[in-house]
Amino acid sequence: MSARSGRYHHGDLRAALIEAAVELIAERGVREFSMAEASRRVGVAVSAPYAHFADRDDLLAAVAVHAYERFTAELMPEVDRVADPGERLAALAAAYVRFAGTQRPLFDAAFVAGVDKAEHPEVKAAEAPLERVFVDCIRELANGAADPDELAAAVEAVAHGHAMLLLDEGSAGDREATERAAERASRATLALVAGRRLLDRPAR
Amino acid sequence: MSARSGRYHHGDLRAALIEAAVELIAERGVREFSMAEASRRVGVAVSAPYAHFADRDDLLAAVAVHAYERFTAELMPEVDRVADPGERLAALAAAYVRFAGTQRPLFDAAFVAGVDKAEHPEVKAAEAPLERVFVDCIRELANGAADPDELAAAVEAVAHGHAMLLLDEGSAGDREATERAAERASRATLALVAGRRLLDRPAR
DNA sequence: GTCTATATCCCGATAGAC
């Protein structure tokens, strides 16, 4: 049995390690996460993880994949209920911030750790559905009224920016602060959509 | 003499260490920065820094102070030339992104490393002038037409967001990419200012 | 103020047994 009351039910060391990694990232941040400590948590030898992950980055990439999957699963039903593309984009931004506030370790793994997607194509695949929803909204909104690239950059920045401010503030896990930040991201997105022609580069 | 051609001119080990820290952060990021490596660069014993800095965080805080001073010095003349508060805010956002793109190690030390300002009041003092300029713009713009807190959050998010996207993209040091991002931040800020009443929380 | 030396601890990764 494992050192910490049966977390590792043989045959699923891989999953147990991912779970332990998430806990560790939650407690000490991506920076301080280590294979050795994750092994200790799960109750296996420090060498055991190497049967499932090539190296530390590979485990981190697996956490990122898990994060994208969770985010997408939580997001889709919520966003699909919204018909207007501007409102859908705002809902997307709000969900992004909410994910940061309520699932910080997963958010960090997926959106701040900066996994090398060239070396870990699984991560790229995992983020594809999210990417598609986003791009569709942008295209629909830009259509004739704005440059899609400029609108996309602004909306991404506003969502990511609100999420980072929330986390830097130390308000991860604070429901009120999270909700406030999510609503701010939503309204800021709507303001950008409303003024989207202002985002275009001036013609030469 | 130092290992790397006279960087350390005795009597200024403190400054030499800060400079070395900036280089190290530029090359490997804040994460991988270490006191030991900085000492080696400067050509002193690994114990020498402890005569000037209490610990690793203290050195990082000194780098952050240096960064705020540089940023403020570069910023002020540029921003002071702009009269309209909306344009001034846009110039501020653009300068923030430009600083990220051209001085990444300093930007990281000041705005992403997350130095504990409670334990390092010097950092708080160093950022005060910047804070003042920002708050003045916000107040002037909000005056009657919007909630200042909501506008401030949105503008901060948009500036920080564009800066982070630029860095995550791997475009630090790329002049073109930096300029594009700075202009985007500027235009997005103007769009937010124009639609600032949309940012207010709905009255109950 | 700086050096030498050292204590103490941690990590990633591998080899080879079971």
Add this chain to the structure above:
DNA sequence: GTCTATCGGGATATAGAC
């Protein structure tokens, strides 16, 4: 697939000499 053992490395920080 997991373990034991280990190699080789790096870090922070302190003590005591100069």
